[in-house]
Amino acid sequence: MLAREMYEFRNVLRQQGIVFCYSGYITESVLTGIGEALKQKLVLEAADKTTMRNIFAIFVEQMQNVIRYSAEREPEDDTDADGELRYGIINIGIDDHRFFVSCGNKILSEDVDRLNARLGEIRDMNDEELKTLYKEKLRAPTEATSKGAGVGFIEIARRSSDTIVFDFMDIDDEHAFFALKAYS
């Protein structure tokens, strides 16, 4: 029974081309560990170096987004940033000979409009516009609400060989679920 249950779960993932799936609390050491395995898999798949580095880059930015911004966290107050855990789900797979990384996490409902607008702008930009915005953000002071450079989404869009796909879903009065997928 247990074996069947797990095997069926595995098959659901495999049918969607998913090679790696992690759902749970994402920490920097989880990033390091999955990252090492991902590098090995990319070598075994004989991906070219540009694709390898781009898919790895998308993976790193997606994981660090969850670590920094997921609204599903323990403890719920933000007194100790070092001791906190943030929840997210990440899939890495192959779809029609292309690698993809998709990632999802809870966010606050009040952040949906801002994030949706920001990602929409990035999605619709051409390479030249993305480059200009990237350099502008690299020079800008770090945003108050951002623990990182605030350029992670631009990095993902630039490394992606196709248009980024993203979506939001309301969960309850205060929370929405946010998902982002990028190919390389």
Add this chain to the structure above:
Amino acid sequence: MEHIKIEATDRSPEIDFNFDANVFTIRGESYPEDVTAFYGEIIDNLESHLEGLEGGTVEFNFELIYFNSSTAKVLMGLFDTLEETAEGAVDVVVNWYYDEEDDTMEELGEEFAEDLEHATFNMKKSG
């Protein structure tokens, strides 16, 4: 200033800052957990050293395989510092090494180079 040598780890690059020779190298992969903790002090040291120079040549080697967006922010600041240094009496030579099979790293080098007017920039194939 004393020579700074830091070994590479899985997620942070090798740092080799030779202040006496004015040869500085960052080599490897860079996506540290905490970018500020890794780069903050060494970049501060570098900046005060460069500010104190009255002439001569500074060589800066970037031999990076991969860096994340937080590191890119540090690199942008570093390029601006090197350009400011080159505006004075100091000659600055920046060497950007990239794997010839990695188009993205080549493009990133070209993009950083666009903003350099006084510093000399060389693209170098490796691997």
